[in-house]
């Protein structure tokens with residue numbers, strides 16, 4: 001089956017769980033590759049099987065080029081140990097939303113581990129969702145959509161698990177769409193995340209570590225009881241992967257004029273350091 005047909009089938013099967021991002025109305029029908037809400041707002045499924053479920057496009061700091069380098073780094077397995085720890089937390093048998101999925105490697109990886117769940121990857125960046133929808137389809141195909149996590153195209157209490165990896169969150173909206181007993185799994189970078197790269201970019205030592213406390217404090221302030229698990233490991237780099245790492249993050253922008261010498265210097269390993277916070281609604 002073609003990607004667009006798979007996506008159309010996905011929406012039909014989960015029609016009751018979606019809602020119109022324009023008016024909040026129910027999804028009324030899926031005809032061929034177009035979705036209609038009860039108030040006649042319509043959304044076309046692209047050839048890649050992606051959806052545009054947002055009022056107006058939003059430009060983000062991630063360029064197409066950065067997203068492709070990020071995809072290279074992630075498909076090489078940079079996030080895999082962290083994703084394994086996320087995967088074991090997923091509540092099965094329902095809809096899993098990867099909120100702020102970027103170029104989609106995380107959503108695809110999680111879907112591969114859990115064939116009985118339905119995966120939706122949502123990101124506000126159109127170039128990111130374009131990349132997510134490209135390439136070979138490995139069943140089960142996640143549904144990728146351009147959308148705003150502050151106005152999710154899901155009805156109340158329709159999502160079983162929300163995964164939120166290194167992305168902004170909207171806890172009111174997450175609470176609205178999560179089923180009772182549903183889970184929110186939020187991955188926050190910890191202080192040593194990319195520290196070898198930080199040391200190269202900030203040779204004076206400023207910002208050599210990352211302070212995650214504002215994000216973590218906001219998370220805890222909303223939910224109170226959050227269970228955190230650390231994921232800390234080293235990932236081996238080839239010169240090509242080091243270049244991908246350098247190019248995928250806005251962190252290195254301030255060292256743009258030293259780029260060539262930093263690339264020459266290189267790194268053979270990079271630290272991944274995350275905290276995985278889990279909340280059950």
Ligand SMILES: C[S@@+](CC[C@H](N)C(=O)[O-])C[C@H]1O[C@@H](n2cnc3c(N)ncnc32)[C@H](O)[C@@H]1O
Pocket residue numbers: 060062070099100101102103106122123124125128147148149150164165166167168
């Ligand atoms: C650091 S990236 C992480 C992407 C992916 N989860 C990963 O780990 O590779 C943050 C992502 O959040 C997305 N984002 C920012 N604001 C958003 C919003 N309001 N709704 C949906 N996505 C958003 C950005 O477009 C970007 O892709």
Ligand SMILES: [Zn+2]
Pocket residue numbers: 020021022023024025037038039040041
């Ligand atoms: Zn509508």
